[in-house]
Amino acid sequence: MKKLILILIVLFSLNSMAQEKNALLIIAHGAPAIAWKWNKQVLEIEQQVKDVLKTNKIIGYDEVRVALMEFTKPHIADVFHDFEKQGITDVYAIPLFIAPSGHSIFDIPTILGLSYDKKMADGLKEENIDIVDTDIKITVGPTLNYENVMKDILLDNVKELSQNPSQEALVILAHGDKNFMPIWKDITNETGNYILANTGIDYFDKGFVEIGQSFSTDGVSPILKAANEKNRVIVIGMYTSMGVKQMAENSVTVIMGHEMKTKKMFKNKNIVFAEKGLLPDKRISEWLVQRAKEWIEK
Known part of the structure; x- marks a missing residue:
């Protein structure tokens, strides 16, 4: 009987592991369409991160996406709709912001459905920002001041x-x-x-x-x-x-x-x-991959 229970536990664990699908989500602020260059530099990070993950043979992520908080697509809620279609179960979301701020500490958790403040939620809706409603498990990572790249x-x-x-x-x-x-x-x-x-x-x-x-x-x-x-x-x-x-x-x-x-x-x-900011620079993608590696190996 004990052997049967042990076998069932092992099979259940293996089945759970097989069903888990992880995604890395990089969240940037987004800029109006007139500032398309800024958005382009951020959106290009998506492929760069995929390349660095592959080069460093870091496995465990079934998808990598960039989403923009406001102004321009892809919006955060839209990306989560895609994740649900793909069967993603866990998302590690990294705010691509310089340091803790109202955006990273309050806005993003509210948009992700991780916290609720009626005044803040109403303010986001007024800006046409949709709140994520999902069963996907979400973990939010640090801002760029962590390990100061x-x-x-x-x-x-x-x-x-x-x-x-x-x-x-x-x-x-x-x-x-x-x-x-x-x-x-x-x-x-x-x-x-x-x-x-x-x-x-x-x-x-x-x-x-x-x-x-x-x-x-x-x-x-x-x-x-x-x-x-x-x-x-x-x-x-x-x-x-x-x-x-x-x-x-x-x-x-x-x-x-x-x-x-x-x-x-x-x-x-x-x-x-100076005419440029931090991007484009491969060290930002490498920093993101390092954070992703820490989370997937935790």
Whole structure:
């Protein structure tokens, strides 16, 4: 009798394992159609991650997808409909965001159906974001500040722009989030000091400007301060797809009721704004695969 029970347990376990199907879901914010380049860089990660998984012989994932939180397809809920059709049972969802924020901590879990706040859910519906309703088991992974893959990418970005490190200053602009500001300050300080240690630049400052909305109020000040200290200022952005050059070009400052292009405040200053963000860079895909490996082997 005991042998029969043991055999049944083993058969049940094997059957359960055979029925399990795992998927890796990479969630990015998404941008309006006019910013198609940003979306393209993120969507291309899907195939890159598949390639890295294959190259490193990491098995256990039946599907890999990228989904966008808003603005543009593929939407998160649509991807889960596809997962259900494929018989996926478990999803590891990694938010492709710089650091913890309202999006990664509140919006994404709500969209995934993992948490519920009526006010937040209603707000998402007003933005035409569908809430996932599924029996698939979902686990949410960390943001990019975990094991900080960004510092080496941004170091290379600075090296491309640097000419005379001892005469240069570095300013890092990032989104920031008032509810998680200690984490944002830590990650920008860690990255800035890492770049200083590996370039010879000895001046660093930072500014939290969302995606440019507060550039004129919170970005200009550290940039001008750096320009007063050094002959040349390198400004880089801690953003997945967006460079800070476009941000600086488009920013508007209101002075005594009159609008003025913010870039005029940098006239006669030797300031270089980086044109690219973290992507495209294979190290982002490798970071995602490492997180995926940790989860599948847990």
